Amino acid sequence: MPQENTSSKILLTADRTLMSDYHKNIFIGFGTCAPPNFLPNWLYTWLFFPPIKTKNGIPVAAPYGLRKIETQLLSEGFDVLTVSPTHLKKHIDGAKVLGIHVMDPFGLGPASTTFAFILKKEPYLAQYFRALLASPEIQRAKKRGLKIIVGGQGVWQFLYRQKFVERYGIDCIIAGEAEKVVGDIFRAALKDEPLPKYYEVPAKDSPSLEEIPDITKPSIDGLVEIGRGCCRGCQFCSVTVRPLRWHPIEKILREIDVNVDSGYYRSVNLHAEDAMLYGSKNTIPNDEKLKKLHEAVVKKCDGMGWSHCSLAAVAAKPKLFSEISEIILQKQTWWGAEVGIETGSGELAKKMMPAKAHPFKAEEWPEVVRNGMGLMHDNKLIPACTLIVGSPEETEDDLIKTIELMDDLRGVRSLIVPLFFVPMGRLKSEDWFKETQMTKLHQELLVKCLNHGLYWVNELIDLAFTQKWRAQVVRQFYRVFARIVRYRVKRAGIVGEADN
Ligand code: SF4
Numbered sequence: 001m002p003q004e005n006t007s008s009k010i011l012l013t014a015d016r017t018l019m020s021d022y023h024k025n026i027f028i029g030f031g032t033c034a035p036p037n038f039l040p041n042w043l044y045t046w047l048f049f050p051p052i053k054t055k056n057g058i059p060v061a062a063p064y065g066l067r068k069i070e071t072q073l074l075s076e077g078f079d080v081l082t083v084s085p086t087h088l089k090k091h092i093d094g095a096k097v098l099g100i101h102v103m104d105p106f107g108l109g110p111a112s113t114t115f116a117f118i119l120k121k122e123p124y125l126a127q128y129f130r131a132l133l134a135s136p137e138i139q140r141a142k143k144r145g146l147k148i149i150v151g152g153q154g155v156w157q158f159l160y161r162q163k164f165v166e167r168y169g170i171d172c173i174i175a176g177e178a179e180k181v182v183g184d185i186f187r188a189a190l191k192d193e194p195l196p197k198y199y200e201v202p203a204k205d206s207p208s209l210e211e212i213p214d215i216t217k218p219s220i221d222g223l224v225e226i227g228r229g230c231c232r233g234c235q236f237c238s239v240t241v242r243p244l245r246w247h248p249i250e251k252i253l254r255e256i257d258v259n260v261d262s263g264y265y266r267s268v269n270l271h272a273e274d275a276m277l278y279g280s281k282n283t284i285p286n287d288e289k290l291k292k293l294h295e296a297v298v299k300k301c302d303g304m305g306w307s308h309c310s311l312a313a314v315a316a317k318p319k320l321f322s323e324i325s326e327i328i329l330q331k332q333t334w335w336g337a338e339v340g341i342e343t344g345s346g347e348l349a350k351k352m353m354p355a356k357a358h359p360f361k362a363e364e365w366p367e368v369v370r371n372g373m374g375l376m377h378d379n380k381l382i383p384a385c386t387l388i389v390g391s392p393e394e395t396e397d398d399l400i401k402t403i404e405l406m407d408d409l410r411g412v413r414s415l416i417v418p419l420f421f422v423p424m425g426r427l428k429s430e431d432w433f434k435e436t437q438m439t440k441l442h443q444e445l446l447v448k449c450l451n452h453g454l455y456w457v458n459e460l461i462d463l464a465f466t467q468k469w470r471a472q473v474v475r476q477f478y479r480v481f482a483r484i485v486r487y488r489v490k491r492a493g494i495v496g497e498a499d500n
Helices: 026-033 041-048 064-075 085-094 110-119 124-134 136-143 153-160 162-167 182-190 249-261 287-300 311-316 318-328 346-352 362-378 396-408 440-464 469-491
Strands: 009-014 079-082 095-101 147-151 172-175 198-200 223-225 267-271 303-306 335-342 381-389 415-420
Touching: 009 064, 009 085, 026 041, 026 110, 026 124, 041 124, 041 469, 064 079, 064 095, 064 182, 064 223, 085 095, 085 136, 095 136, 095 182, 110 381, 110 415, 124 136, 147 153, 147 182, 153 162, 153 172, 153 198, 172 182, 223 249, 249 267, 249 287, 267 287, 287 303, 287 318, 311 318, 311 335, 311 362, 318 362, 335 362, 346 362, 346 396, 362 381, 362 396, 381 440, 396 440, 415 440, 440 469
Parallel strands: 009 079, 009 095, 095 147, 147 172, 172 198, 223 267, 267 303, 303 335, 335 381, 381 415
Antiparallel strands: none
16 A cells, blocks of 8 residues: 555544543443443443543543554554544644544444343443534534544444434444555545445455554553454354454564553453464464463563453363463452353354354353353453343243353352343344343343342452552442442342342
C-alpha cells in the first residue's frame, strides 16, 4: 500500500463505557451491560466504568482494537489522534474523519439483552453510545461535513438499526478484521469519495500475522492479543469464520513492553479465543509453546490474566494446566478468564457446538465442564462463565440438565452468567429469544445463576481488590453494592440461601 502524508486530521474515539480501565480489572467492564438501577448514576458509573485518565484530552490507554487501527493508519502516513469522548470538543474542529470503535453499541449483545430484560431499561453502554453520537460537537462537525466511520466487534448491530445510521449520519461501517482495508476507506473519506455503507471484510482480506502491526501506545488494562480465530466452529459464534493464527512470542513481548513502559500498567491480559491453545493448530494444547509464552510473560510483568479459555483444553491436559498455573501464581494469588459453558446438555452441545468438547466427544460435554471447572478451582483460575438460554433447539430436558449442572458447580469459585440467545454466526437467521418464551425452567435457571453469584461474590471482590489503599476503598463500595443486591433479591423472594 502506498505511503502518503495527508494534512487532514483523523480522530479516533469510543464512548465513555469503552474508554475506561474499570479500576484496572477488565472483568468489571461487564457492568456496562447493565441498565441504570438502584444506585445513582454517578456512583454506578464510577464503580463500573470510571473515565480513563487523560493528558490534554488524550487517553493514557485506549481499547486494543482501536489501537490496532490507530497504528495501521499511522503506518500509512495518516495524521491520527485518539481522543477521549469527553474531550472531543477540544480537538474536533480540524478533523475531517471520526473513527468510532464499538463493542455492543445498542445493547443487543447477549449480556446486555439479558440485563435489559431483567431490569426493563436500556443498558448503560447503549445510552452512552447514543449520547456520543448526539453530542453537540459531533452534530456541529457533521453539519460541516465530518465523515463518521464505525468499526469493532459490535458492528453487526447496525444492521438492525438502519434508522439510527441515517439519523446520526454514519457514513461507513466496517465489519471484520480491518487492517488491510482501513487505509483505503479512510483515504476515500478524506477525499470525499463515496464510501460503502456497510463493508464486510471478506475472509480473503483477513491480515496474515506479518500484516498485523504492533500497537505503539498503551491498550486498556494491558490487553495484548496472542492470537486470532478459533477452530471449534460453534454455530452461534462469528469468531469461528476467521482463520486461526498465533502471534510469535517476540511480538507479544514487544506489545507488553509498550504497556509496561508507559508506567501505567504492570500487568497484562493475554487475549485469544482460547489462551490454552496458544501455538496449537488444533484443539490439543501445545505444551512447549504454552509454557514458553508464560515463562517469558511472567518475567516481564507483575501479573497476568487471560481473556478467554476453553474447558476442553484444560480438561485435556490437566498436568500442563497445573504447570501453567504454577508459572502464573509466582506473582499473584489467582487469575481470571471468560469461559463458555453454554449448556449442561450433551445432546444440545452436539447440535450447537459439536467441537466445543474436542478432543472429547460432544456428548461428554457436561463431564468436560465438571472436570474443567474443578481444575480451574484447584489451580486458582476464576472463570466468568456464560450459559446460553433459549437457543433454537433447546428442549425442556436440556434445561433440566443445565440446572443440574449448576447444582454440581456450586462449590466452584466462579461467576456464571445466563445469556439470552442472540442470532449470530451460522444461526444469524434464527429468531431472537423473547421474554414471552420464558418458561418456569428458564426462570429457575436464572435464579440458580443469581444464587451462585451471590454465594461467591464477596470472596471474588476480596480477591480482586487486594492491593493499594485505593483498591481497598473501591472494594468496600462493591461489597455494599453486593449487599444491596442480595437484600433486594431476598426481599423479592428470589434468593434465600446463605452468604459465602
Ligand atoms: S469456542 Fe468460543 S470462540 Fe470458538 S467457536 Fe466456540 S464460542 Fe466461538
